[in-house]
Amino acid sequence: MTSHFTAFLPELVLLLGALALFVVTLGHSRAREARNVALLTALVAVVTSALCLGQNATLFYGAYRVDLFSQMLKFVFAVGFTLILLLSGGLSDIRDDVKPEYYLFLTISVCGLTMLVSCIDLITLVVALEVSAFPLYLMVPMRRERAGQRSQMESAIKYMMFGVAANGIMFFGMSYLFGLTGTTSLPALLPKLRPLLHSPVAIAGLAMMFCGLYYKLAIFPFHFWTPDVYQGASNETASLVASLPKIGGVAVLIRFVSLATPDDHTVVLLLSILAVGSMFYGNLIALMQKDFKRMLGFSAIAHAGYALIGFVALDQMGYSAAVYYIVGYLLMVLACFVVICKVSRDGTNVAIEELAGLHRRAPLLAVTLGVGVFALAGIPPFVGFMGKLTLLMAALAKGHLVLVILAVINAAIAVYYYLGVVREAWFKDPGDLPKIQLDWPTRIACVLLMVGILALGILPGRFLNTISTSIARANLGEPASALVHGNPAAGSHDSAALLGNKALRPSTSAPAQATPFTTEVHSLTTTYVNK
């Protein structure tokens, strides 16, 4: 019993925090207390999720699995939650009387995401997904109304309509899966579905189920809400919408995509088209943007496209690359949002031109913005580069040369608009724009984000190992042979044929050295399978 209690501790902390916040909301508007309670909840959640990293349990009659994969993402959610609270400051653009409710919804949404990554039953999955999504629908219109600014209502309606529609399609797809297999439990459902994968019903069911996740990730053509919500929501809400739900989307997507076997051309083709479409659409339209948040919205579509490249590989290396990339993206995009929240005057939207002379007005913000934007552009030594490298390696190992080339072309296109931000912040003079005073939480958030972006970029080894190990353990259906990750020999059959190499056989070219990493994965998977 105690072990179950500890396994569920991070969620319990968040639930208790939400309950406490609910109590706070009952009285008069007590924004400060609500913020303190939320921050305390977040910090305790960070500590508990770090302590519970090693937990392993199956709870609630097999509907809920606590394993390394989910615990690691819970830790990431808790850290992201803390960072968002740090950067949101006093919520300058939220009406005073609803500020406590804002914190309540924020906490509930994070709690929903935290549960989402552990769900292994379609029903709990849906519940967790909705728990994470509905507070967001409410937070978007909580922005203060003022002359010339009522777009939050339009954004909220768009966000909700698209969200509900996407979820509806997702449920429809799930009903197909249930109809085919007769179960909602993923550990039972996935093996039963595997032999049926070639039937059109199964493919249609899976494809429709993915729609809900694509919506979360803002993948073309499920992206229409993204720029409008980014623009219409307050800066703090946008920073949440932009970061944490995407990690949840990737996590759930991994559970389902791993169904497809590597020679499944339909899935590969579908994912490739979506990835390429997202990248080109996001990057090309971002080139034209004047509003910083809107630009980040379009760049988010492009980044979701990059993350999808990892899924195209359909192997463990690709999945871990996708998780690594999307976690890195969380830090990069939050670094940009810290700057938006602080540069914004009175909570309004920030045009890229308003960043002018940031290096004089707030040097720390300018450095943070520089690190964040260069990382998004994929310049080493930041995490954006290492993430792209791992994604491209995974995809090219499977022979997706065209996709990789299109991705790097997109990386080159994206540099232009990211440099536009650097140009304003670093190369221009401030003119008559005022200096910006930073409070301590912001400074801490800036430093944490920069350290995180650098550390994940320079020393990703441990993190990557943990991700792959956890994915290997989370994916029951994955055949053990596909786990020889990191060894290019596994993929060089395709690439050898593709790149026209006849003189060099993989057996001679690839040193069959087992890295500590590979062996670790092997030992772990074998022990797991033996259980």
Add this chain to the structure above:
Amino acid sequence: MDILNYNHSVLSVLIFSPLIAAGIAAFIRNEERLRWWTLIYTTAAAAYSLPLYWHFNLGTADFQFTENAAWIPALHIRYALGLDGISLLLVLLTTLVMPLCVLASWRYIQTRVKEFMICLLIMQTAMIGVFCALDLVLFFCFWEAMLIPMALLIGIWGGPRKIYAALKFFIYTMAGSVFLLVAIIALYLKVGSFSIPDMMKQGPLFSHQFQYWLFLAFFLSFAIKVPMFPFHTWLPAAHVEAPTAGSVLLASILLKMGTYGFLRFSLPMTPWATQHFTPMILALSVAAIIYGGFTALAQTDLKKLVAYSSVAHMGFATLGIFALNEAGLKGALLVMINHGVTTGALFIVVGMIYERLHTRDLSKAAGMGKMMPIFAAFAGMFALSSMAFPGTNSFIGEFLVMAGGFKVSIPMMVCVVPGVVLAAAYMLRMLQRFAYGGVHNPDHSHLQDLGLREIVTLLPLLVFVFWIGLHPAPFTRVMDASVSHLLAEVGPAKGAQVAMTARTAPADLAPALGVRQSSGALETSQPLLYATVPRLQPAQNPGAATR
């Protein structure tokens, strides 16, 4: 214990100590102290790097001072460093140029001194890292990371069109290197590691088709960095707008990375494709020499003039590299070093003019030399060096390159000769204008001649101008083993290439340039005039296979 051993830690210390120095600089508030701190650090780093030369083993083409440690085991990425005869001089050049850059910015940079010095120090890390990295991902990290401080140097402390120049520089270089990244991953999948020595060993075994695409991916990013003729348009913009130290770094070090890339990657890893594309690249090199020369002749902005002369000089470097013989390669390496010394010095000279006149217009600078004799003497000697006057460093380099080029094709070299004359024309024109001017010179009587700091900035470069010019053996000696080894690697494919060229090479290029595929007879029968170039061994003769 390795940390205490000079040979096993020197490269890491050279690469990462600038970052520590930059970290310390971030806490220094006084601008004067910042300048002194950066100067002291860069001088100490230069002094620390000098023993590399004495500890360098001349007898082997292997990498020396190697360090090898796991970096990201999950992706087989290692932290591998090492030097050979090709990179040694470039590393020394980098460390020696850095203090001069600090000195040249002493008065030139008046705003945001701290950020400037930090950018310079980060540049030093990235530049040394590029030349030392023996792991492709490590190399690429340094290669790309360098763009950030360099773009900041141009974009913050640059001239009136600095933003345009900085963005153009960044986007051009970045766009070029994205395919390098694809090539790196493709190589990894083929070889099984990111180790550069492993790839150099396996290079000749790659299929022709693979080499073909690999070479093109390499070529695009390196040709932009060099910059070779049709890809050079970012260079004048960047040079003109950059502050003096930025121009010096660009000219002395960054351009060398392109040619270094050809030597380190293209030649050994894609020997067949190298042979296949040689006519095209030689044509572009000749075009660069002529084009750079003519364009430089037409400039009135001093920095633009020197910038276009860079295009011509780098044309000599690529010509020498793709002559694919010992004289050409050594000449190319010397041209790279010489260009770093001479053009770097010329940019400092132009910076000195700009500090005094606040213009770089040749007509406004006319007659300066009369008031500033010391300055005129320095400028004169560097200008002579730039046009490859005998007795100066560039003469040796260009002579070797031309000796190598003549072995490839005489008609091609006949085309190069006007380029040499043009160099004399534009340099002498510049020298004449600002040293003597005409009858109606602007009034320069208020100008002060060079101070001690400025003389100290230029003097080391002048020493190298004459040292390399009069006694180049110490410099060519370190290249011997590596160049022979490199030629041996490119060589074996030659026989196959000639047969290949006859069938499929673009028929228009080879005859137009008169590329002589079976030039073996010429190579051995013609005695090499220069004493420091050892005779070509028949075994290493690239033409041997066809004879």
